Amino acid sequence: MNSKRLLIVSVSVAISSAMSTLTELPVQCKHWTVEQRQAKLMQDVNAGQKSGALTEKESRKLRKNLANVARKKARMKSRTTGNLNTKDDSELQSSIDKTSTKIKNEKVELPRQLPGK
Numbered sequence: 450m451n452s453k454r455l456l457i458v459s460v461s462v463a464i465s466s467a468m469s470t471l472t473e474l475p476v477q478c479k480h481w482t483v484e485q486r487q488a489k490l491m492q493d494v495n496a497g498q499k500s501g502a503l504t505e506k507e508s509r510k511l512r513k514n515l516a517n518v519a520r521k522k523a524r525m526k527s528r529t530t531g532n533l534n535t536k537d538d539s540e541l542q543s544s545i546d547k548t549s550t551k552i553k554n555e556k557v558e559l560p561r562q563l564p565g566k
Contacts, residue, residue, distance in 0.1 A: 483522060483533070483541045487515055490545065493552055502556045511555070514548040 481489070494511045497503035503511070518541060525537040533541070 483518075483538065483545065486542070486545045486549075487518060490549055490552060491515055497552065497556055503552075507555045511548065511552055514551065518544045518548065 491512070494503065494508050494515070498505065498508040521544065522533070522537075522541055525533055525541070529537075
């Protein structure tokens with residue numbers, strides 16, 4: 450019985466890993482600008498809070514992370530002619546990746562009890 454359980458867990462992990470790779474492919478194939486990703490993540494946070502997948506506190510913290518990225522971008526642009534160089538863009542994309550991961554991790558903790566239910 451233990452070997453069956455181990456096999457089921459192994460197969461589940463393999464399938465889950467394969468599915469996450471497949472769902473990430475379209476995003477990797479298309480290059481999103483920093484602005485596009487910020488806007489998409491803000492929509493995700495707002496939708497997550499509205500649906501109850503994120504609490505108000507979690508949403509506020511995630512919005513703060515996105516605001517920090519925007520401030521960082523503004524500082525970078527002020528040092529140059531208003532354009533981001535490749536290094537700055539990569540740094541901002543990395544910061545956005547971290548925020549995106551935080552959003553996904555916070556949403557994974559479902560199901561939540563909505564107030565009054």
